[in-house]
Amino acid sequence: MSTNYFNLTLILFASFTFFLxxxxxxxxxxxxxxxxxxxxxxxxxxxxxxxxxxxxxxxxxxxxxxxxxxxxxxxxxxxxxxxxxxxxxxxxxxxxxxxxxxxxxxxxxxxxxxxxxxxxxxxxxxxxxxxxxxxxxxxxxxxxxxxxxxxxxxxxxxxxxxxSPSLFFHEIGHRAFWYIEEGLGIKFKGLSYIHMGLLEYFTVSLNNSPLVGEDFLPEKGMRNADWVYGYPPHDSLSLKGLLDAIAASYPQKIQNPNSNVFKFYDVNMNAYKDYLDEIDNHRGGMIITSTLWRIREQLGQEMTDGLVARTILDLNKFMDTRSEFYNAAENEKLRDKIEWYDLYYGLIQKDKDLNEGKGIEIIKNEFTRTGFLINVVKL
Structure with a gap:
């Protein structure tokens, strides 16, 4: 056996061992x-x-x-x-x-x-x-x-x-938006439907799918940005609507006081018994998410993600100039937190800056489709 053949055998054996x-x-x-x-x-x-x-x-x-x-x-x-x-x-x-x-x-x-x-x-x-x-x-x-x-x-x-990986996109989205509010000072003032809607927009955009919750949320509690969630919010987006969906999704477990499903349902029913008609912000946020998702379908992910992110960073500035663009109703009390019209106005302004206004008509049409009365905003 030649020396060259022996050396080649060793090399092949070492390579095969490394591969395994x-x-x-x-x-x-x-x-x-x-x-x-x-x-x-x-x-x-x-x-x-x-x-x-x-x-x-x-x-x-x-x-x-x-x-x-x-x-x-x-x-x-x-x-x-x-x-x-x-x-x-x-x-x-x-x-x-x-x-x-x-x-x-x-x-x-x-x-x-x-x-x-x-x-x-x-x-x-x-x-x-x-x-x-x-x-x-x-x-x-x-x-x-x-x-x-x-x-x-x-x-x-x-x-x-x-x-679905939307599980992780949503949970890290919470961390991101907690920091956007607490670290960067954007005035959402808690888990408002604006806060949650913007968060969930990035969930569906990164997932490149309108569905949130596959194989981790109960089927009746899943969220779908392809649906048109009207504004003002429908009764089904209330806390009671959420708890009804939990009960309907687990008909046997909800009857067992020792089950984890019952514990979750019971503690929420008791804690929020006086607030069951109020909006559930996770699902109520889909009012904003679905609007932005439809904009994304027309402008594309890259342009829409960048537009929404840049708008978020300047939301306080837009809120502080409301008197210049928002026609408040008589006796309307304006709250010191981000509202839909701050977001809408901000998206329009940022689209002018970033995209030469290519998305303005799309933004107008989709906010109108949701039910927002955009005529109260001067552009």
Missing amino acids: TNCDNKSKAIDVNYLKEGVLCTETIPLDFIDESGKIVSKYIDSVKFSYLDSIAFTDNNPDRLKVYSTPAPLDFTKKIEPYSPEYYMAYTVFNIIKVIEYYNGLFDNKIDFNSQEEYKTIEVTIGDTPYLTSPKVYIFEANSNP
């Missing part, structure tokens, strides 16, 4: 499944955030945890003080990642968190300081039966589910 090692798991990518408009889709996602020792490394995430849901409770019967009780389980990223395993859901979550943060960073010129939100740098993924209770800190998946 890297395809086994430290695989640099995995396939994940998710629903999009009723179709099961598959995406190959890179695992470049997992180092050679099996540790997740990202400047946006300090640590991760995985657990199985045991039960939920609400401290002081307050719907906003959810307590999740779960049993921790270890993660091992040094082995092959199996579909629907703890590592699979964690990788899917981390990949999308990074993706959405970088999307917002690009849109808002890094003005949103996600790393200042220390409490959200520890991420927990939990397997349980209440995925609709996911938060930017605890992501809940049903076993073997295929949640």
Whole structure:
């Protein structure tokens, strides 16, 4: 056997061993499944955030945890003080990642968190300081039966589910808009339908789909930007409408006082019994989201995303000049927070600056289609 043949054999053996090692798991990518408009889709996602020792490394995430849901409770019967009780389980990223395993859901979550943060960073010129939100740098993924209770800190998946990535786009959207309000000072004054509508616009735009909630919200509670949500809001967008949708989606669980669904329904019914006719801001925000989605369908994602982002950053300025463009009704009391006419006027002005006014007629038509009386705004 010649020396050259022997050396070539060694090289081929080493290359084959390297191939096996890297395809086994430290695989640099995995396939994940998710629903999009009723179709099961598959995406190959890179695992470049997992180092050679099996540790997740990202400047946006300090640590991760995985657990199985045991039960939920609400401290002081307050719907906003959810307590999740779960049993921790270890993660091992040094082995092959199996579909629907703890590592699979964690990788899917981390990949999308990074993706959405970088999307917002690009849109808002890094003005949103996600790393200042220390409490959200520890991420927990939990397997349980209440995925609709996911938060930017605890992501809940049903076993073997295929949640739409709109889940992550929405939750990181909350973080972005909390910072836009608290860090940048934009005067939404809480989770108003304007705040939520703008947030959810970016959810559907990044997802390139009008649907929010596939395989994590109850079917009757899903949101669809293709629908025309009229203004003023319909009764179905009330808090009662939301709770009715929860009850209708889980007819058996809602009868069991020990179920997590019943606990959620009951605490909300009691806490908001005097406010059930008020708008549910998550679904009420679709009034704005659907309007902007229709504008996007005509102007395209890049132009519309940029237009909406630039308008948001100047909303306070537009609000402060209301007296110059808004014809208030007699005895109308103007509130010191962003309203639809501030957004509408701002979009028109920004379109002039950014797009030479190419979208003005489209913006006018779609706000009118929603039901906004745009004639009260002087342009």
